[in-house]
Amino acid sequence: MSLSGKTAFITGAGSGIGRAACQILSRDGANIIAADINVKNAQETLQLIEKPDKTNMAVSLNVSESTSVKTALKQVLETYNQPPSIIVNCAGITRDNFLLKLSEENFQEVMDVNLKGTFLVTQTFCNAIVEHKVTKGSVVNIASVVGKNGNIGQANYAASKAGVEVLTKTAAKELGREGIRVNAILPGFITTPMTELVPDKLKEMFANKIPLSRFGTPEEIAEVISFLASDKSSYITGASIDVNGGLIST
Numbered sequence: 001m002s003l004s005g006k007t008a009f010i011t012g013a014g015s016g017i018g019r020a021a022c023q024i025l026s027r028d029g030a031n032i033i034a035a036d037i038n039v040k041n042a043q044e045t046l047q048l049i050e051k052p053d054k055t056n057m058a059v060s061l062n063v064s065e066s067t068s069v070k071t072a073l074k075q076v077l078e079t080y081n082q083p084p085s086i087i088v089n090c091a092g093i094t095r096d097n098f099l100l101k102l103s104e105e106n107f108q109e110v111m112d113v114n115l116k117g118t119f120l121v122t123q124t125f126c127n128a129i130v131e132h133k134v135t136k137g138s139v140v141n142i143a144s145v146v147g148k149n150g151n152i153g154q155a156n157y158a159a160s161k162a163g164v165e166v167l168t169k170t171a172a173k174e175l176g177r178e179g180i181r182v183n184a185i186l187p188g189f190i191t192t193p194m195t196e197l198v199p200d201k202l203k204e205m206f207a208n209k210i211p212l213s214r215f216g217t218p219e220e221i222a223e224v225i226s227f228l229a230s231d232k233s234s235y236i237t238g239a240s241i242d243v244n245g246g247l248i249s250t
């Protein structure tokens with residue numbers, strides 16, 4: 001199996017893409033650390049994937065708070081004695097509104113979780129990877145198709161995801177010498193609790209723009225996460241991979 005002997009730390013593990021990533025990476029042989037702001041949901045994820053021969057754990061984590069990220073790392077080190085070599089930044093939120101109506105609070109909240117959260121988790125865990133001399137690190141960040149072209153009602157979200165993409169490219173340049181690869185996946189429309197919030201009329205409009213004529217599944221993103229986490233992608237770093245059914249522009 002492509003991830004045998006590896007351990008993966010996955011944020012946003014209580015739902016949607018993060019939950020599917022836990023399931024697929026476990027299927028591919030990794031130990032799973034499921035981290036979420038709602039630890040009960042992360043525990044539920046573990047119940048879906050529990051394998052008797054694996055050391056899995058659930059961790060309570062608010063990615064936007066550095067103390068919470070440091071505490072999570074401490075808990076992980078207590079259990080595994082070394083940091084995970086795979087970090088998957090899946091935690092994310094939307095607070096949609098038209099630009100002229102978007103509150104400063106909703107702008108900041110989205111930046112704090114999506115962009116600052118990806119930074120804090122990447123910095124904290126990669127420092128630990130370097131300190132513990134863990135080899136073949138792989139960070140997978142979940143950006144978005146809307147970070148490339150913008151999207152009506154999502155100035156905050158689109159800007160945060162554009163930030164995640166260039167954060168990824170910068171991290172790849174800095175961390176390559178440490179043997180850590182850093183890549184981003186840019187999902188299109190994926191059926192998860194996050195997209196349940198999108199009005200049906202808009203969903204129909206987007207579906208018409210997708211050459212494969214349907215939304216994606218969380219598992220279709222998770223398969224690419226597993227590829228980027230594994231040695232099968234050993235010469236890929238700083239890449240942004242579109243997984244969007246052919247959707248060119250939102």
Ligand code: NAP
Pocket residue numbers: 011012013014015016017018035036037038041061062063064089090091092093113117142143144145186187188189190191192193194195
């Ligand atoms: P989701 O089902 O809402 O899952 C997101 C998870 O992150 C939830 O469990 C959520 O917990 C958790 N979370 C929220 N704030 C957090 C925080 N501060 N710290 C730790 N965990 C937190 O969404 P999803 O669709 O799977 O999205 C996963 C990632 O893919 C996100 O980064 C999203 O932006 C990105 N993405 C999704 C799509 C799509 O179409 N679905 C497209 C492009 C990109 P609560 O539920 O308790 O808030």
